[in-house]
Amino acid sequence: MRKSRRGSIKKIIIAALLAVTSLxxxxxxxxxxxxxxxxxxxxxxxxxxxxxxxxxxxxxLSQTVHDELKRIDAIFSIYNEKSSAFAINTEKNAIICDDMYQVLLVSREFYDKTGGKLNIAMGSVLSLWHEFRENGRSLPEKEALMSASAHADMDNLHFTDVNAAISDPDMTLDFGAVAKGYAADAVSRLLDCDFILNIGGNVYAGGHKEGGSKWSVGVENPDGGLLTVLAASDVSVVTSGDYQRYRELNGVRYHHIIDSETLYPSVLYRSVTIIHTSSLIADALSTALFCMDIESGRALALEYGAEALWMKNDGTLVRTDGFANYEK
Amino acid sequence: MTGRLSELTGLQIMKNKYLNDIVLIAVLLAVSLVLWFATVTGGNGKTGEKVRITVGDEIIGEYSLGTDASVDVRGMLTVVIENGQVCVTGETCRNHICAKHRPISKAGQTIVCLPNGVIVRITGNGELDAVI
Structure with missing residues (x-):
């Protein structure tokens, strides 16, 4: 009796010891x-x-990740003359790889679901704004934007899993709203270790950090400090904001997220943050929701099982129901 | 009498054996705990928050967030550390996005000047793993 009790005490102690050493x-x-x-x-x-x-x-590991990012950038960069995107835009008919096919599929789906708010076919409009942000002294002219927007109909993009063609000679594609998300997903598929990747506001948190807790992702407040801190594991967090890429002219800030209806930078929010297991979906949703009213955005987020955080122009925050579950 | 004595000695021997086990286990526990504590709180945890400035792949300096300083980064821009906050001034690039960035003060936050390849990052205890 005594022996067995002593034995069980010993067992407990050894178990505790094992627990601590394994920790x-x-x-x-x-x-x-x-x-x-x-x-x-x-x-x-x-x-x-x-x-x-x-x-x-x-x-x-880092070399593997860097190589994969370079590979994907070299497919979707419209400024790289060797890219698949460049070939589609200039030749209007090109052979495509599976990466391009997957992105075109999701882009087409989002175009339909957002009523064109997410439109990768508005490259001609976006390039006018890009030109202004890079070198321009004056804003793109309204007429130029209007005529460019006449060549932004996704129905003029025709693709299969091996080929993509554009039937409007003045239409071009721009993958700025989806390429980083696709790249983050591609990296996450490649790695089976604990990691966190941040591609300029496009985060994928894989597994856990050292010590076993979830990764901490801070969402910046463009007015200083942080809006919130999220605990992320095997999930992507993407923010679209008016503070990431912009150019100021006469005291007015012109950022990079262009509303497909007004053809000007969207002025509804300061930022929109999306949480989703797919970084591609999160990337597309953050851009789309940035240009949509909150209720439509909320419905779209719900449809994809995504969580969203809006920072309104007055600084107040609006969340989907489950967003707080990720907040620390 | 002799029997009781030998019984006592026997008990004592057993007790000692048990004690040795306990001591061994306690020592192992203590070592494990110290190791665990060191790994959890070690590294940059004790050094406080620092401001790390990199140009390309090169770390050009690390400065205490608690000490006011003004760092000229190769004539491209100046990093100002003041009252536990960091901002960038005097940059020469096109869009001035880094100079217009609000001052940063929390570990994990960064200010980036992409045209010059300069990254200013606060590192330290409780660091955020990413800031977006």
């Missing part, structure tokens, strides 16, 4: 956090962070 192993296990920043993809700053056994292991 030690789990939190350290020779694992250290490493981080690398790339500035040569998607015309933005990308940071890749992962927990690895040593520097060499991380360098290998």
């Amino acid at each position: 030690t192993a789990f939190s350290s296990c020779g694992q250290k956090r490493f981080s690398e920043t790339y500035t040569d993809v998607f015309d933005t700053v990308t940071t890749f962070t992962a927990c690895c056994q040593n520097k060499n292991k991380f360098a290998e």
Whole structure:
């Protein structure tokens, strides 16, 4: 009797000991956090962070991620003369790879579901704004925007899984609203370790950070500080905001998210943040919701099982019902 | 009498054996706890928040967030650390997005000047893993 009690005490102690040592192993296990920043993809700053056994292991991993990002950027960048996007835009008929096909499928779906608020076919309009942000001293002319917008009908894009063609000679595609999301998903499919990737506001958090807790993602308040901090694991968080890419003229800020109806930067919100397991869906939704009223946006988010946070112009926040579940 | 004595000694031996186990386990526990504590709170946790400035792949300096400073980054821009906040001034690039960025103060936040390849980042305890 006494022996068995002593035995069970011993067992409990050994179990506790094992628990603590495994905790030690789990939190350290020779694992250290490493981080690398790339500035040569998607015309933005990308940071890749992962927990690895040593520097060499991380360098290998980082190389894999960087290569994948460069590969995808080289497909969707409309300014890269060797890209698939460039070929479609200039030749109006091109052979496409599966990456392009997948993005075209989702883009077409979003075009239909958002009544054209998310429109990758409005490249001709976006290029006028891009030109202004890059070098312009004056705003794009209203007439120029109007005539460009006459060539932005997704129905003039025809594609199969091997080919894409544009039947309007003045229409071009722009993948700015979807390419980073697709890239984040592609990286997440490639890796089976714990990592967090931030492609200029497009985050994918895979697994957990060292110590086993979820990754912390801060959502910036453009007026200073943070709007909120999210706990993320195996999920993507994407923010579209008026503070990310813009140019000011005469004290007015002209940002990069152009409303397909007004043809001017959308003025409904300061930022919209989306949480979804797919970064491509989150990317597309953040752009679409930035240009939609809250109720339509809420319905669309619900349809995709996404959570959303709007920062209105007066600074107040609006959330979908489940958004708070992710907030720390 | 002799029997009781030997019984006592036997008990004592067993007790000692048990004690040794406990000591061994306690020592292992203590070592594990110290190791665990070190890994959880170690690293940059004790050094406080720093402002790290990088140009391209190169870290050009790390400065304490708690100490006011003004850092000229190769004539491209100036990083100003004041009252626990960091901002960028005097940059020469086109859109001035970095200079218009609100001052940052929390670990994990960054200010980026993409045309010059300059990244200003606050690192330290409780760092956010990403800020968007």
